[in-house]
Amino acid sequence: MNSPYVIEVRNVVKSFKTVQAVRGIDLNIGPGQFVAILGPNGAGKTTLVEMIEGIQQPDHGEIRVMGKPWKGNETYLRQHIGLSLQETHFVEKLTTWETLRLFASFFSIGKDRCEEVLQMVALEEKRKAWVVNLSGGQRQRLALGISMINMPKILLLDEPTTGLDPNARREIWAILRKLKDQSQTSMILTTHYMEEAEQLCEYIVIVDHGKILKQGTINDLLGEIQDIPVKPAEIRKITLDDLFISLTGRHLND
Amino acid sequence: MIERISNNQLYRLIMANVMELIREPGVLFWGIVFPILMSLGLGIAFTKKTDVITTIAVTGQNHLIGKPSDTLSVLLSFLRTNKAILIKNEQGLVSRKLTVTDDKLGNTHFIFTAMDWKAAMVLLKRGNLNIILDEKDGKIRYHFDPRNPDAQLTYLKLSKLLTNTGPVVKEANLEISPLTVTGTRYIDFLIPGLIAMGFMMSSMWGVSYAIIERRSKKLLRRMVATPMKRSNFLIALISVRVLMNFIEAGLLFLFAWLAFNITIQGNVAALLLLFIAGNIAFAGIAILISSHTAKTEIGNGLINAISMPMMVLSGIFFSYHNFPEWSIPVIRQLPLTMMADGIRSIMIEGAGFTETVYPVTILTLTGLIFFMLGMKIFRWH
Ligand SMILES: Nc1ncnc2c1ncn2[C@@H]1O[C@H](COP(=O)(O)OP(=O)(O)O)[C@@H](O)[C@H]1O
Ligand SMILES: [Mg+2]
Numbered sequence: 001m002n003s004p005y006v007i008e009v010r011n012v013v014k015s016f017k018t019v020q021a022v023r024g025i026d027l028n029i030g031p032g033q034f035v036a037i038l039g040p041n042g043a044g045k046t047t048l049v050e051m052i053e054g055i056q057q058p059d060h061g062e063i064r065v066m067g068k069p070w071k072g073n074e075t076y077l078r079q080h081i082g083l084s085l086q087e088t089h090f091v092e093k094l095t096t097w098e099t100l101r102l103f104a105s106f107f108s109i110g111k112d113r114c115e116e117v118l119q120m121v122a123l124e125e126k127r128k129a130w131v132v133n134l135s136g137g138q139r140q141r142l143a144l145g146i147s148m149i150n151m152p153k154i155l156l157l158d159e160p161t162t163g164l165d166p167n168a169r170r171e172i173w174a175i176l177r178k179l180k181d182q183s184q185t186s187m188i189l190t191t192h193y194m195e196e197a198e199q200l201c202e203y204i205v206i207v208d209h210g211k212i213l214k215q216g217t218i219n220d221l222l223g224e225i226q227d228i229p230v231k232p233a234e235i236r237k238i239t240l241d242d243l244f245i246s247l248t249g250r251h252l253n254d
Numbered sequence: 255m256i257e258r259i260s261n262n263q264l265y266r267l268i269m270a271n272v273m274e275l276i277r278e279p280g281v282l283f284w285g286i287v288f289p290i291l292m293s294l295g296l297g298i299a300f301t302k303k304t305d306v307i308t309t310i311a312v313t314g315q316n317h318l319i320g321k322p323s324d325t326l327s328v329l330l331s332f333l334r335t336n337k338a339i340l341i342k343n344e345q346g347l348v349s350r351k352l353t354v355t356d357d358k359l360g361n362t363h364f365i366f367t368a369m370d371w372k373a374a375m376v377l378l379k380r381g382n383l384n385i386i387l388d389e390k391d392g393k394i395r396y397h398f399d400p401r402n403p404d405a406q407l408t409y410l411k412l413s414k415l416l417t418n419t420g421p422v423v424k425e426a427n428l429e430i431s432p433l434t435v436t437g438t439r440y441i442d443f444l445i446p447g448l449i450a451m452g453f454m455m456s457s458m459w460g461v462s463y464a465i466i467e468r469r470s471k472k473l474l475r476r477m478v479a480t481p482m483k484r485s486n487f488l489i490a491l492i493s494v495r496v497l498m499n500f501i502e503a504g505l506l507f508l509f510a511w512l513a514f515n516i517t518i519q520g521n522v523a524a525l526l527l528l529f530i531a532g533n534i535a536f537a538g539i540a541i542l543i544s545s546h547t548a549k550t551e552i553g554n555g556l557i558n559a560i561s562m563p564m565m566v567l568s569g570i571f572f573s574y575h576n577f578p579e580w581s582i583p584v585i586r587q588l589p590l591t592m593m594a595d596g597i598r599s600i601m602i603e604g605a606g607f608t609e610t611v612y613p614v615t616i617l618t619l620t621g622l623i624f625f626m627l628g629m630k631i632f633r634w635h
Contacts, residue, residue, distance in 0.1 A: 055479055055635055078481045085479075089471035093277040094270055105266035106480040110257065130277075150480075 003067045006031050006154055006186045007052060012061030014047050014210075021047040022058070023210040029188065029203075031153075034180055036197035037190040038244075039207040045190035046086050048207070049158050052188065053083050066153065079107065082152030084143040086159050092132035096123050096142055099131060100149065107150040114149070121145040121175055137168025144175060155179075155187040161196060169196070176200055194241050206244065213247045263482060267490035275460075275498060285456060285502045289448045290509045296571070297441035297514055305361045308408050309349075309383040311374035312366055326389050332416065333366065341365075354415065362411060384408060437519065437602045445510045446597035447570035449503045450532065454564065454590050456502065457536035458543070458557045460495040465544035466553035469633065478634045488541070496533045503529065519604035528600065528610050531617035532593040538621030539589070541628035548633070564590040589620055 009027040013020070022044045029035050037045050050056040052063055054070040054077060063070065065077050090099050100114045118124050121141040126134060134142065140160060147155060161169040177200065179185060191197055197204050198218055205215040214221060221243055245251060259265055275281050312326065338350040349367040356362070366387075369377075374386045384405035386397040394416060398405035468474045478484060510516040518525060543556045567574060567581075568590035577585060585591050596613040599605035 053479060055475060075481060078479065083479055085472055085476055087472055088476045089473060091270065091274055091473065093274050098270060098273060102266045102270050103480060105261055105263040106477070106482040108261060108263070110261045 003064070005029055005064075006033075006066055007188070008062075008064040009048075009052065010062040012048070012051060012058045012063060014044075014051060014056065014058050021210055022051070024061075025207070025210070025212055027205065027212070027215075029186055031186055032184050033203055034176075034187045034189070034201040035203045035205060036201035037188060037205045037207055038192065038194070038197045039190075040192055040250075043207045044210040045207060046158055047210075049156055049188060049190055050085075053081065053156055054078075079150065080152055081154045081156065082147040082150060083156040084140075084147040084158060084160060086162075088143060090131045090139075090142065093130055095128050095130055096134065096138075097127045099142060100145060103146045104149050109149060113151075117145045117149055120148065120178070122171070135168070137164050137171060140164060140168070140172060141175070144172065148179070151183070152185060155185050157187065157189045159190055159192075161191070161193065169193075173199055194244075206247065208248055214243070264486045264490060267482075267486055268494055271490050271494040275494060281498075284459075285452070285498065286505055289452055289502070289506050293441065293445055293448055293506065293510060294513065296444055305363060307363045307365065308385075308411075309365045309367060309377070310408070310412065311377065311383055311386040312368050313371045313374055313386060313388045326387075326394070329366070329387070329394065329416070338366070343367075352415075354411075364412065364415070385412065439514075441510070441514045442516060442602050443573075443598065444571065445506065445514075445516055446601050447568075447594045449506055449597055450568075450590055450594040451565060451570050452502050452506065453499050453529070453532050453593065454536050454561055456499050457495060457533065457540045458561050460498065461491055461537055461540035462544040462557055463550070463553055464491060465541075466547055466550055469544075469548045470550050475635045484634065492537045496530075496537070499533055500529065516601070518601050520600035521606040521610075524605070524607045524610040525597065525600045527607075527614055528593070528596045528617075531614040531621075532589070532596075534621030535589045535593070535617040535624075536621070538624035538628070541632070542624045543628075545628040545632045564588050567591070568594055570594060587616075589617060592617055 005028045007027065007029040009025055012022055012025050014022040025044075025048060037048065039045050047056060051058050052065065054065070054074060057070075066080065068077060070077060094102070097114070097118070100117060101111065104110065104114050118127060121144055123138060123141055123145065126138055131139065131142070144157070144160060147157065161172050164172070173196070176187070176189075180187070180200075187201075189196070189201065202217055203215070204218060204221060206213045206221075241251070312329070333350045333352055336352055338352040341349050341351055343349060347367050347369060349365050352364045352366070354362045354364070371386075371388075374383070377383045378386065384398055384402055385408045388395050388397070396409050396413070398409055400406065465474070468477075477487065507516070539560065543560060544553065547553055547556070567577065567585050568588050569575075569585075570590070574582065574585050574591065586595070592613045596605075596610060599609055
């Protein structure tokens with residue numbers, strides 16, 4: 001029964017009243033792997049990730065996390081995963097430190113780990129600042145810090161850099177790269193930024209309209225581009241963006 | 255040990271709620287300053303005897319300054335005899351002011367103004383006057399709305415005054431003895447109502463709105479995606495609110511004691527029990543209101559839809575006995591009525607545990623039933 005994967009998604013389907021958000025997705029993620037789920041707005045990324053997080057239930061299909069289904073293992077799984085939602089507003093009038101301490105207490109974790117996390121996300125100077133007074137980037141770093149507070153075996157981040165300026169985005173990338181170097185954590189990250197997927201993740205899953213269009217390592221995916229007619233001079237500039245256009249006929253950020 | 259407590263999730267949740275509460279200036283104002291100002295304003299408005307100014311329209315010819323004739327001439331000579339002062343207002347209307355002094359009920363200034371019927375009607379509609387005089391068959395005739403208590407009072411005072419033909423004699427009002435005994439004043443009625451209303455509003459906004467807002471900001475969803483115990487979340491939110499309610503009620507009572515010399519006539523322990531039961535009732539209602547919606551506007555509407563009718567019906571500011579007979583048994587069952595009546599019976603009438611058993615039981619049951627209904631449909635995501 002021992003599965004080599006930390007996340008297994010089998011033929012998962014999820015519909016809302018009028019939309020089929022996820023229409024049959026299969027996905028396996030191994031330990032320590034960093035995976036990007038890349039797709040435009042409305043592709044079904046959030047729905048997929050929240051089903052893996054046990055926040056939403058699939059209509060059909062099966063999801064196993066660390067070899068266990070959510071049903072009956074919630075307490076165990078919640079202890080070992082870390083996540084950040086696409087948009088969370090923490091309590092405005094709590095400080096950074098108080099917010100960290102609050103979430104740490106849910107895992108019975110004390111202040112030493114909070115100090116560590118505060119350092120990892122470079123918010124020591126903002127320890128006493130109210131959440132409402134943090135910049136967008138600082139709030140995202142706080143959300144990231146909270147997602148890592150329990151040293152999760154699996155980290156799931158839903159659009160952690162959307163809406164941030166390039167500098168703030170790079171700060172988040174730096175934190176995640178460090179995490180990859182220093183721990184065995186597996187990560188799923190959703191994004192609609194090519195660069196983010198290329199920079200952080202060795203495995204990329206391109207989704208649109210609730211389906212996986214292509215998945216593989218960056219080289220696998222760019223290898224496909226041989227089939228796209230391009231002028232030789234442009235060959236170096238070919239990126240995932242071109243791949244996406246060739247797959248769907250439109251730009252990723254449309 | 256201290257380390258263990260300070261890492262405890264219930265402790266952290268409680269502290270988070272306390273911090274959020276005390277950092278919100280609105281809480282201080284609406285919870286503490288506002289009820290005190292309200293009791294001060296209403297308490298003084300209804301306790302202090304003030305001079306009453308009543309305007310009376312006199313229609314017909316300019317009888318007051320012109321040629322006196324018929325019955326209205328009697329009025330004029332009466333005003334002259336009593337040395338009514340001639341005054342002119344901004345519109346150029348001439349009036350005569352007659353002051354009747356009274357050391358017990360406060361002075362009354364009657365201002366008689368001559369004007370035509372049309373002008374009188376305009377002022378009547380605006381509420382600037384409530385009685386119009388003219389003359390019929392040689393007698394003074396009074397026009398007023400018999401359902402307006404103020405107009406009735408003016409009529410009674412005036413008719414008494416005008417049947418007195420000679421000069422108005424000032425005499426000590428021996429037969430009037432004002433009731434200023436603690437427990438019979440308006441403020442004694444008001445303070446328990448304000449305390450009950452404070453409990454309700456504070457639970458509605460502090461529990462309902464807080465939950466709906468956290469849901470709308472996806473914070474609730476984020477929190478239940480951790481091993482946090484859901485019960486701890488609710489316990490922390492409600493207990494901090496209840497604690498705050500007790501502090502608010504205590505401060506309001508302290509103020510009422512210092513400013514108006516209000517005391518608790520009945521059993522203090524029974525009063526505390528009633529406070530707890532009331533908090534259970536309102537917390538239960540608050541949970542049901544906030545159980546489903548993620549839209550703060552809807553939450554706003556729901557809170558108002560529940561609390562506004564109760565504020566009007568439950569006799570917070572004025573007795574509900576003016577409502578139709580059939581509605582009174584229903585009104586009595588409203589949690590806010592039960593709370594306000596219960597507090598009044600203990601504070602004013604000196605009630606004890608026996609009288610408190612019924613409201614305490616009903617309030618507690620109401621709270622528990624609403625709480626369970628709320629939990630059945632509660633949306634954490
Ligand atoms: N709770 C919901 N109710 C109705 N429709 C939803 C809900 N959540 C998502 N959808 C719809 O499902 C589709 C996929 O949404 P989502 O998973 O949020 O995409 P993404 O995260 O890639 O932008 C969209 O069309 C969206 O409008
Ligand atoms: Mg999304």
